[in-house]
Amino acid sequence: MKKLLAALLVTATSLSAAAQPVIDAHLAAAKKAAGTDFSGTIARLCIVPDAPVGGGAGGPRPIPDRATWYAEPARMFDNLYWVGTKIHSAWALQTSGGIILIDTLYNYAVEPEIVEGLKKLGLDPAAIKYVVITHAHGDHDEGARLLQDRYGAHVVMGAPDWDLIEKNVNIPGGVPKRDIVGEDGQKITLGDGSVTLVSTPGHTLGTLSLIFAVKDRGRPVTVAYSGGTAFNFPKDVARYDTYIASQKKMAEAAKAAGATIIMSNHSEFDDAWDRGRLVKLRRTGEPHPYELGNDAVQRYFTVTSECALAMREKLAQR
Ligand SMILES: [Zn+2]
Numbered sequence: 001m002k003k004l005l006a007a008l009l010v011t012a013t014s015l016s017a018a019a020q021p022v023i024d025a026h027l028a029a030a031k032k033a034a035g036t037d038f039s040g041t042i043a044r045l046c047i048v049p050d051a052p053v054g055g056g057a058g059g060p061r062p063i064p065d066r067a068t069w070y071a072e073p074a075r076m077f078d079n080l081y082w083v084g085t086k087i088h089s090a091w092a093l094q095t096s097g098g099i100i101l102i103d104t105l106y107n108y109a110v111e112p113e114i115v116e117g118l119k120k121l122g123l124d125p126a127a128i129k130y131v132v133i134t135h136a137h138g139d140h141d142e143g144a145r146l147l148q149d150r151y152g153a154h155v156v157m158g159a160p161d162w163d164l165i166e167k168n169v170n171i172p173g174g175v176p177k178r179d180i181v182g183e184d185g186q187k188i189t190l191g192d193g194s195v196t197l198v199s200t201p202g203h204t205l206g207t208l209s210l211i212f213a214v215k216d217r218g219r220p221v222t223v224a225y226s227g228g229t230a231f232n233f234p235k236d237v238a239r240y241d242t243y244i245a246s247q248k249k250m251a252e253a254a255k256a257a258g259a260t261i262i263m264s265n266h267s268e269f270d271d272a273w274d275r276g277r278l279v280k281l282r283r284t285g286e287p288h289p290y291e292l293g294n295d296a297v298q299r300y301f302t303v304t305s306e307c308a309l310a311m312r313e314k315l316a317q318r
Pocket of ligand 1: 135137203228
């Protein structure tokens with residue numbers, strides 16, 4: 001028995017000794033891919049992956065002081081408006097048929113940021129026809145019910161996330177009534193605009209990422225919108241594998257669509273709040289602060305994949 005235990009220990013030790021260089025290689029690959037463009041993403045995913053994240057299911061929590069989150073809305077592109085907080089993003093894609101809204105923030109922010117924010121930007125919140133929820137966590141879904149009830153907007157979510165939100169009966173703002181189940185490859189079209197859904201399970205099982213076109217001073221450009229990022233999901237190897245496969249899938253979808261812009265629903269990952277202020281200072285001839293190019297979009301997904309591979313390797317060794 002003692003001999004067997006000793007043998008097992010030797011195996012375990014040699015395994016973890018072999019694992020460390022593998023983990024280090026993934027971390028180095030993530031760091032290289034991040035460069036100076038995605039420091040927030042690498043900090044969250046590779047350096048402090050277990051830190052608590054805003055959102056998640058659960059009961060009511062205290063509303064933070066408005067000064068810590070309130071942000072002025074911004075017209076980010078000709079037809080894409082940012083109506084987020086300093087921390088979380090919501091986006092309004094303006095089309096000839098009305099507005100497709102992406103993500104809805106916490107309940108406390110939906111009125112001041114989305115409803116009032118759209119008005120400040122000269123848009124009518126009653127024109128919101130579709131609300132696409134990228135995943136059913138409080139920081140992105142709590143505002144959905146208000147928009148559904150007040151404006152009759154159609155709410156789109158992945159099937160597993162409809163199940164998730166319906167279990168969470170105490171959601172501030174209320175649970176939206178089940179409406180459109182977003183499928184992989186589905187195109188949500190409104191007037192002359194559309195967003196294409198890419199099913200990217202991992203962060204939640206129903207996470208939807210998006211591909212859509214916007215105009216920058218009249219020039220069409222393509223956005224890859226990552227629907228779920230952090231690793232606050234059950235810690236098992238299979239879940240990491242799912243997440244990693246989704247990053248690869250979204251990178252390919254972004255490449256096929258020629259995306260030069262990567263967006264997220266947290267400023268931590270894409271600096272939305274900063275870019276919303278920078279765009280106001282942009283002069284004629286200057287590049288758009290959000291447009292980092294095809295290569296950067298690919299590097300973003302390398303960062304998320306490589307950090308996940310490092311964490312997966314750690315987990316596999318336990
Ligand atoms: Zn989340």
